[in-house]
Amino acid sequence: MPLRSDWSGEVCPIRRSLDVLGDGWVLLIVRDVLQGHGRFDELRQNLGIADAVLSRRLRTMVEAGLLTRVDYADGGRTRQGYAATEAAAELLPILQQLAVWGERHTAMPDESGHMALIHDTCGHETTQGQVCSACGEVLVAEQMTWVKPWAGVRTSLVPAGVLGDA
Amino acid sequence: MPLRSDWSGEVCPIRRSLDVLGDGWVLLIVRDVLQGHGRFDELRQNLGIADAVLSRRLRTMVEAGLLTRVDYADGGRTRQGYAATEAAAELLPILQQLAVWGERHTAMPDESGHMALIHDTCGHETTQGQVCSACGEVLVAEQMTWVKPWAGVRTSLVPAGVLGDA
């Protein structure tokens, strides 16, 4: 008896999505992988997640078609990381809307600051997660930069299938 | 030691949102409450959830500002149900985008059919969750009707604070 039942055969598409996505770790992993941070040690560090939990999530996300294994060179050897599939990249609006919602409805800590979503194509910030509020275009991951003032960085999102530079 | 740590003080707004929302049951409850189905027995039946799990979720969602308790008349007595807050209503784009994503990326069962998202204001179906793909307006819950062919019903979403008719 699994802790939560299998929703993959449900008639409601929202519920079928939540079978895969209705878990905080999954969406956080997609968040990081879209930023190119798809190595096991990067994810473990960024997320503060237990090894075993991360390993289990990565496996199920590969099986569910959200992630693919990608080779990368590290010194003289080849290692493996994870990149987002097209399916995962299409979660961008949900992630960005979570950012917008979070800034409106959760308590912002002092060291946080405003996470701006920059649409690189038109160069403006969008206040909507799916369609650019400045120019009206539908947003895709590789045309986005996320401004994270708490870390003093701007991160350009990577296309599906790509593992970013460390 | 809770099974999953507290993300409410995180610097990333996505992660703060997932502290509240990163759970399949929470989003399914919002889905049903936005359709006016906010009574305990309705939720239990629609969701196929254990009483204790539902009760716990409802309590935490009220505390988190997603739901409010609402009185309703049943025969000669007053009972209580749950309505969405404005914060929950603002999850509409996420829910609708989950529907869109689910139809594209999960296996549709035979008895499911296409869940159309109708923007009542312009009368057309939208293929985007946040902005109407037909007329360009930002979508809000009380202007939406969800077509659920597997149940042969069209459900108009209710405004925040409202418990729909049974």
Place this chain on the structure above:
DNA sequence: CATATAACTTCCTTGAAGAAAGTCACTTGG
């Protein structure tokens, strides 16, 4: 009175999260 309904709460079993340690496959430096 008995029955039904709604909205929970409690009990018990089992799966999952998380801390910590371990394993394996390599590089690299002494």
Place this chain on the structure above:
DNA sequence: CCAAGTGACTTTCTTCAAGGAAGTTATATG
């Protein structure tokens, strides 16, 4: 050659949460 380090996991053990089932309380109604 060996020791140390790194990356990507796996395993062990403890504790929490999901879920099935039963119970409780506050009312109607016949």
